[in-house]
Amino acid sequence: MPEGILIRGIGSFYTAMTEDGALFVLRAKKKLRHLGLTPMVGDRVLFSPGMGEEEGWVEEILPRSSSFVRPPVANVECLLIVLCPEPAPDFLLAERLLVECRRQGIRSLLVASKRDLDGGALAEQLRRDYAGAEAPVFSVSAETGEGLDELRAAMTGRMCCLAGQSGVGKSTLLSALTGIDLEVGEISRRIARGKNTTRRAELLISGDLRVFDTAGFSLLALSGRMEPQSLRLYYPEFAPCEGHCRFDECLHDREPGCAVSAAVNSGRIPAVRRARYRELLREVRESWEARYD
Numbered sequence: 001m002p003e004g005i006l007i008r009g010i011g012s013f014y015t016a017m018t019e020d021g022a023l024f025v026l027r028a029k030k031k032l033r034h035l036g037l038t039p040m041v042g043d044r045v046l047f048s049p050g051m052g053e054e055e056g057w058v059e060e061i062l063p064r065s066s067s068f069v070r071p072p073v074a075n076v077e078c079l080l081i082v083l084c085p086e087p088a089p090d091f092l093l094a095e096r097l098l099v100e101c102r103r104q105g106i107r108s109l110l111v112a113s114k115r116d117l118d119g120g121a122l123a124e125q126l127r128r129d130y131a132g133a134e135a136p137v138f139s140v141s142a143e144t145g146e147g148l149d150e151l152r153a154a155m156t157g158r159m160c161c162l163a164g165q166s167g168v169g170k171s172t173l174l175s176a177l178t179g180i181d182l183e184v185g186e187i188s189r190r191i192a193r194g195k196n197t198t199r200r201a202e203l204l205i206s207g208d209l210r211v212f213d214t215a216g217f218s219l220l221a222l223s224g225r226m227e228p229q230s231l232r233l234y235y236p237e238f239a240p241c242e243g244h245c246r247f248d249e250c251l252h253d254r255e256p257g258c259a260v261s262a263a264v265n266s267g268r269i270p271a272v273r274r275a276r277y278r279e280l281l282r283e284v285r286e287s288w289e290a291r292y293d
Ligand SMILES: Nc1nc2c(ncn2[C@@H]2O[C@H](COP(=O)(O)OP(=O)(O)OP(=O)(O)O)[C@@H](O)[C@H]2O)c(=O)[nH]1
Pocket: 113, 114, 115, 116, 117, 140, 141, 142, 143, 144, 164, 165, 166, 167, 168, 169, 170, 171, 172, 173, 216, 217
């Protein structure tokens, strides 16, 4: 049975692309729906091609390495977390996205865009604050083209997706990176608009790049509940401190004798990173305590 990757989904129709670039229009087999499986853009699938003008069928969805609900995309391997000087950075959103990536084993890149506006100051700040976060920082401008080659090189060979608040320049960056005129995309998007706008996602392929074009990455809450004790595991900076706190169950919040507090006081962990961890911890706790509501 042929294998392909779903590059587009509109309503209940999906477009699969095979290794040699052939395209097939497919619908999901009933048996998948009965199993509660909905194909997502980015899915690798086994399918039976349709005869002539008829659409074919998605027969099987191969295991996903990662998945997001909003936007609904599967197999993201690298998330570009885009921030910029104007609108002012939403650091807490970036923090949530970093945690989500580590939970799902997705590589994360911090992209400081619109560097023509601040001469790279935001990128420098991110390099300080996230020095130990295992998320390399890229300083780019879609306007001048600065930094795009380096970013492109980091994206090559991985299924990438851009995320970040509205107005940070994701669409502009996506066009600059791929050379794909997304104006055209806008038009077809408008035609396809209707009941499924929020579910729209498309995998763009340009040379060696494979990037999802998604409508608004509104991952404002962590997907799925998390035990408050787990959050600290997604902070690589904390790893050297584990086992050195006074309490075994230390959440590195405000407990006495906390090794993370000591590391912050001595400057080994940036204070803002710890402050953002605390904010996120509060959210995770609230959601955890409300789990039986
Ligand atoms: N100065 C400057 N402006 C930029 C740059 N990139 C994008 N912009 C501007 O920033 C604004 C927002 O850009 P978009 O690409 O629409 O932002 P977006 O992240 O896709 O926003 P949403 O689709 O709402 O999530 C536009 O007015 C762009 O012209 C850049 O590198 N430099």
